[in-house]
Amino acid sequence: MKKYLLFDDLNYLEINLDTWNHPIHNHDHYEWIIVLKGKGKHHINDETYEYTAGDIFFLKPNDAHFFEFTSPTHLVYFQFSVDLKIFKHELSLKKKMFSILKIHEKENAGNLKSHFQSSDILLEQVALITKMIKKSVADKDYIKYQLFTFLSFIVSKDTSIEEQNDTLNEIIIFIRSHIKNRKYLTIDFLADHFNKSPTYFGEYFKKGMGISVKKYIDLLRSSYLEKDLIYSKKSLSELSYDYQFTDLSHLNKFIIKHFNKSPKQIRENKKY
Template identity: 25%
Template sequence: MDRTFFIYRDFEVYSVDEYSWRKERHRHNFFELLFIEFGTGTHILNTNEHQYKSNDVYFLTPGDIHSFRTIEPTRFHCLRFLPGFFSGVGEVSELEKLFYYHNRTQGCLTLESSDQAFFESLILKVVSEAAQHKKRHNELIRHLMSSILQLILRSVTVKKGINSGKNTEDLRVDNILSYIRANITNPHLLKKRIIAERFSVSVNYIGEYVKKHLNVSLREYIEECKMQIIKKRLTQGNRTFSEIGSDLGFIDSSHFNRFIRRNTGKSPSEFRALLNK
């Protein structure tokens, strides 16, 4: 089975320079806008092979499977997001339309020539804002991403009358992940029964449902979300273990300590020292 990659926040930017790289087949459980700033190589998207080049843009939806092989040194900018990143229902509705996008047969985005330079400048501005963390950068990035989505919609033909059952399932999984991240500090809201009721899935099937779509268990995803928050708080400021554990809904310090040891093999103090190195 192809490996599945996740993000544990609603939005992130991953930029990387690769000189001799072969990325094996994998899928994402998020949307990804992939911009090739420079370089050449082969990009296999689902069953279609593309020879990518500088300034190519790919828009990947959850469930797409792809792989890479660089030929010349390449700089990739990956803008990754989930529907929960957008605060308004309008943008989420636009994402639903993009599920019909034709990348399963064509792949590389073809923008109007008058939009190309502007589109690229928007992407690079998002990359810059994400790296610098200036004041109100989240709000600015959200507006920039909304503009990017509108340009994508203008450049593609949204097909009508297609059975959207698979698309609806993908969006429901994304919404489950967004719900988990939003309530990660409230363990009582992350019980199987609560999640199952909220998303109209049988409580006896919710675990299997998540495993089927994510290739990880519900518990594994929840624990990884907690670990991401713990790592951040252990390396930022001087918060005590008790404070961090309390923030995440642990009953007491002993439960927090056992959680850290089970996931890292180390005590909280040992894990903090390792992170700070």
């Protein structure tokens, strides 16, 4: 059986294909696999799991697996070494990993979606990660912090595991819920809302997310705008009003900055 090797502490991998083109294989590392799009079957050892968008799989070293796609599938992988070096200074997350290992062994678990909270928010977060990495915004430290953010969504079912700090998740949810209302997205407002000083809030967010609050909000706003341009019939004036741009010129500049295309070009090319 083919074995895939990992020569680094951490790797990010993205697969977006119509058909699966890898043989049955195992690894010398751990893998988290998040399904962003698609349907089919995931064969893990002697078990077969039907999968769809939103499903989350965890693989231990030597777990043999392969996919069967019944529709085009978009997968995101976090791969990391068995020595768990990336958790050297993140003991609470290391405990969560051991908790998941216990769940995996006890339940012979494949799809671990039920062990995550706010799965819709989590999937949006993972989709944003892929977009940023494609734009070369992310480096290894950023990917590491995003893995940590991903793991922070785990709902521990082992009462001996220390409860997670949900503040970062709450901030993410708040920002997403108010992405069209700029007065709620200033550093001063966010810091006050979450009972932190503006300076500490900015440092706290960047440490947890790997990028600044402003950068995160801009990328999130651009992602939402892109969807509205493609799937809604709203005029540019309406979108400018919805997202509280001062005028159409600012909306156009914002979109061109993030996509290197005008709003008209994005709408004309629905596959963009």
